[in-house]
Amino acid sequence: MKQSITLTINGTKSTHEVEPRLLLIHFLRDSMGLTGPHIGCETSICGACTVAVDGKAVKSCAMFAIQADGRDVVTIEGLASNGKLHPIQDAFWEEHGLQCGYCTPGMIMTSRQLLERNPKPSETEIRHGIEGNLCRCTGYQNIVNAVKSAAQKMGV
């Protein structure tokens, strides 16, 4: 039986009827048309579906949409403002922190969490911080460079 949920997504509040078993990632992609969060492994390992719920990075394939009732969800689509990329997005562009791009939305959402909690991470801390996100192009070096560069830009 469907149940009603009211949540804020990228700053806009709305109400929806969902089956309790609907995963947050399916809700975001199929019901809301937000295809930025990707489905990679769908087993809560790869992190491609990472979004922020009440400011915490979570894997949206390991959470039901109904658990987001009353909460604030931010997806990769919610980062840029007025046509201007978020500094982390900018840094991934500048540092070529992506190859195929599949892992990128999740990488950026997790990096955002990392930099909120630790604005000046060491390289080890960056690698530890993005452990929950896999890049199958294995482009980690440039991803780490991008997070370092973003930390510098955001620290100014």
Place this chain on the structure above:
Amino acid sequence: MIAQNFAYAAPSNLAEALKLLADPGAKVLAGGMSLIPMMKLRLAAPETLVDLRRVPGLNSIREEGGRLRIGAMVTHYELESTPLVRAKCPLLAEAAANIGDVQVRNMGTLGGSVAHADPAADYPASLRALEATVTLASASGERTVAIADFLIDTFTTALEPGELVVEIGVPIEASGTGVSYKKCLQPASGFALVGVAARIAKTAGKITLARIGVTGLSGNSYRATGVERKLEGTTGADIASAAGGIADGIDANSDIHASADYRRHLARVYASRAITEALARAQ
């Protein structure tokens, strides 16, 4: 990867939650980091999920009677980052920091992990070394059991039908006690192939207290009391000999990741590392 249909409830108080949990088809949803993947694989198919996120009081951490009392819904991230836990029970903070990845630590809870009783989870090694207690609530009242009596076997605990883990109690570490948690992780899952937690206190150069907990090695976590006895009363000069007995009498797991012999070997190596670090931190 779609779970079987279920009904969902998010009660706003404990009494209501316990009432819902009295239904045998109901299952508790805490952080969901184990349960939801299991539901997606249809290894679990509860009729009703009772989400505890709106129950007040289950996410508090407080100091009382020489112990830290930690609500079941406190997340791994909160345990690793809360100054009170880091200062008063550093072993638990260290175990929490070693779990999964940041997204898992943001959602996963202490109570959920303990109730799930995964034999390769990180907490049991530390909770056994800490001689933690688990408080359970049901419609008919509360009871508190020792962690050693709570963790019965693989995915099996002392929880009775309708009972809920509400709180975990750990001692406030006496100043000078050294602690360490060392694990060899399975790189894809982050679970412990073997994890060893050590708590060591020294007085006048002699070890007065040694508590060693082990996870991942066998179907249930355990306290290596033989190793503890070999350490207590000594200066800790012969760690290798004490750690050598860590797997004595244990039926070690064997799977595609590590054979039983290799796991026993890892247990000796990681016990040695954990004891060495705890001893170095003890004053």
